[in-house]
Amino acid sequence: MLLAAYGAQQWWPADSPFEMMIGAILTQNTSWKNVEQAILNLKEKQMLDATTIANSNIEQLAETIRPSGYYRQKAERLQLFSRFYIQQGNSTGLKKQPCKALRKLLLNLHGIGSETADSMLLYGLDKPMFVVDAYTKRIFSRIGLFDKALNYDAVQHYFHQHLINELSLFQEFHALIVEHAKRFCKTRPLCKGCPLGGVCLSHHQSRLD
DNA sequence: ACCCAGGGTCATA
């Protein structure tokens, strides 16, 4: 069992829900190492709060988050999200809303897709959403749980039906999958040559409970 | 030099 092997992950490191959600945008198709530097830059310039980002000069904001890559579009996405965040009454206001409605609101924002929205819901707003990433798809389709061609919503639906609907479980599950994949193929976790997306068969006695 | 990373949007068919 992965949980027994690796233990609790306390996975998404952030000092606040807002910081977590900013990180979710910054880490789109980008290594977390680069995102850490971008967040550090924001903190050093005292820019890591919704009002400051919403009102900041877009080019200065872009320059600040440069290490995270795609910095121009991400600067715009951060501002759009920050305005939404304020308008919705910060994390307190957001958490009051039902999960499903909240997900739609997030998906309507330019620059926030399924995975970013679900990460925000799960790790920032305490909603039990299963986050589907590339690792999850490759590993579990290879094991034979579902077809690899299934789209995001279909894969998520599968896990929602087969897992207990509990916040801590979903939080752990996604974290463990990512850490597991990294561990057995440090250099190229998703390389196409790896039959299991970077994870060897012998390490997959683990099953869904 | 090539491939990838805790994705998403847009144009095209």
Added chain:
DNA sequence: TATGACCATGGG
């Protein structure tokens, strides 16, 4: 509906 181009930095 489903591919492909594009965004851009940093590390292996």
